[in-house]
Amino acid sequence: MPPNVTKTPHIPQESTRLGLLDVVRIVGGLLLANAFFSWWFTSTPTWGYEGRLTDPRYLQFQIFGSYLNLTMDELSYFDGSDPTKPIYVGINGKLYDVTVSRSVYGPRGSYSAFAGKDAARAFSSGCFRKKDELTYDLRGLDLDEALEDIRGWQDFYANHRRYWFVGHVQHDPLVGDPPTLCETKVKYPFKKGG
Numbered sequence: 001m002p003p004n005v006t007k008t009p010h011i012p013q014e015s016t017r018l019g020l021l022d023v024v025r026i027v028g029g030l031l032l033a034n035a036f037f038s039w040w041f042t043s044t045p046t047w048g049y050e051g052r053l054t055d056p057r058y059l060q061f062q063i064f065g066s067y068l069n070l071t072m073d074e075l076s077y078f079d080g081s082d083p084t085k086p087i088y089v090g091i092n093g094k095l096y097d098v099t100v101s102r103s104v105y106g107p108r109g110s111y112s113a114f115a116g117k118d119a120a121r122a123f124s125s126g127c128f129r130k131k132d133e134l135t136y137d138l139r140g141l142d143l144d145e146a147l148e149d150i151r152g153w154q155d156f157y158a159n160h161r162r163y164w165f166v167g168h169v170q171h172d173p174l175v176g177d178p179p180t181l182c183e184t185k186v187k188y189p190f191k192k193g194g
């Protein structure tokens with residue numbers, strides 16, 4: 001007699017692998033729940049975070065954009081006088097997008113003097129009410145000190161939670177004399193955070 005072989009019945013194996021559609025459903029559900037609870041607790045879809053990571057213009061720049069390389073003349077169009085254009089602040093050849101603070105850098109804003117130009121000198125001297133200080137001409141300043149100030153401000157704008165670096169501006173050659181010495185030296189004319 002052959003041994004009694006008990007055959008295990010064939011159970012059709014159910015797929016335990018997640019299909020793409022399941023993943024999409026799960027992730028979508030989590031995102032929706034996240035947004036819902038965020039609205040519930042903070043009245044924003046981002047748990048109260050308001051920075052460049054939720055700024056569509058920043059995301060678009062990061063994904064599709066490329067760095068600018070403007071002339072001084074081109075830069076002058078980005079001073080906020082045209083509400084459909086972004087606002088750029090130049091600091092010693094580097095440009096930063098500050099469009100989100102249109103009320104501050106726009107035509108009637110308290111820092112409008114810095115918009116659409118490269119006023120590197122004023123960032124060091126603090127003389128931003130003296131018109132001829134609003135230039136990238138650093139002649140006559142203590143260059144080491146000026147460059148250190150300027151680097152500080154470049155970092156400030158580059159790392160700001162709502163501003164970002166967008167590219168460069170090509171300086172026109174300097175002509176004529178540098179600005180006269182500024183009497184009312186005020187370092188850091190505006191509070192960090194502005």
Ligand SMILES: *[C@@H]1O[C@H](CO)[C@@H](O)[C@H](O)[C@H]1NC(C)=O
Nearest residue numbers: 067068069070167168169170
């Ligand atoms: C910007 O353009 C100028 C002239 O077209 C060029 O000489 C310069 O190298 C460019 N700068 C950058 C950072 O791309």
